[in-house]
Amino acid sequence: MAVLVVAETDGANLPRGTLATITAALAIDPEVDVLVLDEQGDEASEAASGIVGVRSVIKAGGPGLAGNLAENLAPAVAETARNYGYVLAPAGTWGKNLMPRVAAMLDVQQISDITEIVDGDTFIRPIYAGNALATVRSRDPVKVITVRGTAFAVAEAPGGSAAITDGPEVAAHDIARFVKRELSQSDRPELAAARIVISGGRGMGSGENFQLLDQLADKLGAAVGASRAAVDAGYVPNDFQVGQTGKVVAPELYIAVGISGAIQHLAGMKDSKVIVAINKDQEAPIFQVADYGLVGDLFKIVPEIADAL
Amino acid sequence: MKILVAVKRVIDYNVRIRVLPDGSGVETDNVKMSMNPFDEIAVEEAIRLKEAGTASEVVAVSIGPARSQETIRTALAFGCDRGIHVQTEQPPEPLAVAKLLAGVVAAEEPGLVILGKQAIDDDSNQTGQMLAALLGWPQGTFASELVIGDGVFDVTREIDGGLETISINAPAIVTTDLRLNEPRYPSLPGIMKAKSKPIEAKTPADYSVDVAPRLETVTVAEPPPRPPGRMLESAAELVQILREEKGVL
Numbered sequence: 266m267a268v269l270v271v272a273e274t275d276g277a278n279l280p281r282g283t284l285a286t287i288t289a290a291l292a293i294d295p296e297v298d299v300l301v302l303d304e305q306g307d308e309a310s311e312a313a314s315g316i317v318g319v320r321s322v323i324k325a326g327g328p329g330l331a332g333n334l335a336e337n338l339a340p341a342v343a344e345t346a347r348n349y350g351y352v353l354a355p356a357g358t359w360g361k362n363l364m365p366r367v368a369a370m371l372d373v374q375q376i377s378d379i380t381e382i383v384d385g386d387t388f389i390r391p392i393y394a395g396n397a398l399a400t401v402r403s404r405d406p407v408k409v410i411t412v413r414g415t416a417f418a419v420a421e422a423p424g425g426s427a428a429i430t431d432g433p434e435v436a437a438h439d440i441a442r443f444v445k446r447e448l449s450q451s452d453r454p455e456l457a458a459a460r461i462v463i464s465g466g467r468g469m470g471s472g473e474n475f476q477l478l479d480q481l482a483d484k485l486g487a488a489v490g491a492s493r494a495a496v497d498a499g500y501v502p503n504d505f506q507v508g509q510t511g512k513v514v515a516p517e518l519y520i521a522v523g524i525s526g527a528i529q530h531l532a533g534m535k536d537s538k539v540i541v542a543i544n545k546d547q548e549a550p551i552f553q554v555a556d557y558g559l560v561g562d563l564f565k566i567v568p569e570i571a572d573a574l
Numbered sequence: 575m576k577i578l579v580a581v582k583r584v585i586d587y588n589v590r591i592r593v594l595p596d597g598s599g600v601e602t603d604n605v606k607m608s609m610n611p612f613d614e615i616a617v618e619e620a621i622r623l624k625e626a627g628t629a630s631e632v633v634a635v636s637i638g639p640a641r642s643q644e645t646i647r648t649a650l651a652f653g654c655d656r657g658i659h660v661q662t663e664q665p666p667e668p669l670a671v672a673k674l675l676a677g678v679v680a681a682e683e684p685g686l687v688i689l690g691k692q693a694i695d696d697d698s699n700q701t702g703q704m705l706a707a708l709l710g711w712p713q714g715t716f717a718s719e720l721v722i723g724d725g726v727f728d729v730t731r732e733i734d735g736g737l738e739t740i741s742i743n744a745p746a747i748v749t750t751d752l753r754l755n756e757p758r759y760p761s762l763p764g765i766m767k768a769k770s771k772p773i774e775a776k777t778p779a780d781y782s783v784d785v786a787p788r789l790e791t792v793t794v795a796e797p798p799p800r801p802p803g804r805m806l807e808s809a810a811e812l813v814q815i816l817r818e819e820k821g822v823l
Contacts, residue, residue, distance in 0.1 A: 365703035374788035448736035569809030
């Protein structure tokens with residue numbers, strides 16, 4: 266049964282989550298089509314057509330694409346989905362907002378945030394903030410699934426040459442209107458896509474002290490994240506947050522600085538390949554998931570690391 | 575304007591969950607249960623709107639086993655006016671919950687339904703969006719700010735990479751993110767008053783909804799443990815290991 270990937274797009278750059286979702290789709294079935302729902306869909310469609318393994322790219326049009334509103338997009342996705350056995354989207358905030366609306370229109374029980382594909386009907390997904398893994402089997406005729414981006418490799422591109430076809434016309438319903446989007450500006454890599462992530466917790470003591478992490482991050486080409494405690498204390502904005510209630514990351518190297526390791530934070534980073542913890546309290550739960558630990562004053566240790574590089 | 579809030583009884587967020595040895599699920603016997611934290615935020619937001627004179631009545635709905643009534647009682651102690659309990663044997667899946675809530679909405683005709691963005695047990699993050707789809711209503715998901723206008727709600731949403739603001743027509747669905755507000759603790763007079771507030775008992779049959787699960791849980795397992803870590807003596811040692819043994823620098 267063919268798979269429809271509903272792509273989150275950002276112009277010519279396809280976000281990591283979309284590329285990982287295509288990998289998951291190809292693991293289910295070799296017939297994978299990508300639906301692009303972007304006002305400026307030409308660049309994104311070109312990018313999608315270059316992904317190895319994609320059969321065709323369906324470029325939606327119409328006034329309802331503006332503003333990326335689920336109220337407008339969901340009917341078009343549901344209509345397109347009727348020709349497929351599976352509809353997959355990345356489990357970022359974009360996919361989380363859109364896909365349940367699609368699933369309900371199709372009268373399907375969505376499977377959220379899968380991390381593994383067992384077979385065509387059976388999937389593994391984390392529950393209880395990743396403290397348990399549920400294996401679930403679906404008998405819905407169309408399976409609506411969101412995919413955890415960090416759990417699958419990025420699809421290979423360029424190299425593919427999928428045809429681009431015109432897809433559904435997306436109508437604009439006036440029940441919802443886009444007002445504005447304010448994205449945090451940063452020269453550093455996106456948290457979810459970074460190879461190295463350095464996160465600070467309440468132990469940082471203040472927002473100014475995050476400069477210490479910034480300096481190390483600049484040396485390493487790393488992204489800077491934070492625990493919920495640091496966000497709640499007002500040190501950094503919420504989009505820094507790594508955890509069950511923030512972003513889920515799985516970089517090659519995760520350095521937790523002054524983070525005690527609350528369950529909700531661990532849920533967002535424990536699948537990182539190498540975890541380093543720096544904390545003054547040797548009993549901190551973060552050390553239970555860390556591969557390497559340093560007990561001591563972070564204000565001394567972090568500059569030492571920077572110097573040793 | 576009447577506001578409906580949906581509340582779910584879940585294992586308390588401070589409890590370290592235990593997977594049952596037979597893989598059938600997670601231990602819930604003799605485990606502390608609480609209102610889903612995102613639903614507390616939903617209740618708080620509704621109560622604040624009532625205190626501000628924007629809402630005329632706040633109705634708390636819970637769907638699930640008999641003891642979900644305790645969670646409704648908590649919502650009443652916060653200040654909700656009355657409760658509706660739709661009793662099911664097992665906690666139903668999000669689609670069934672959304673269908674039941676759509677039935678409650680049809681009967682109650684609220685101008686706004688506020689739900690938590692996800693329940694911290696199954697982490698699905700679906701019910702609000704599904705309810706919006708079933709009703710044909712707009713949705714303001716992952717809200718960090720809600721401004722009530724004349725027949726319009728301006729919702730600031732937490733999205734990957736920042737914030738987004740949308741304007742949606744009433745009636746609408748709003749789902750809460752953490753920074754929407756900080757829930758209060760129920761007051762003693764609130765708890766006393768809650769005891770005499772009415773809770774209406776309903777069943778899925780009252781709304782003609784089939785709650786049979788669509789997904790079969792094959793097994794629930796512990797995540798694979800990470801190998802034990804090593805405590806190091808110095809930053810220099812760490813950098814050397816990361817560079818030479820692990821090759822991640």
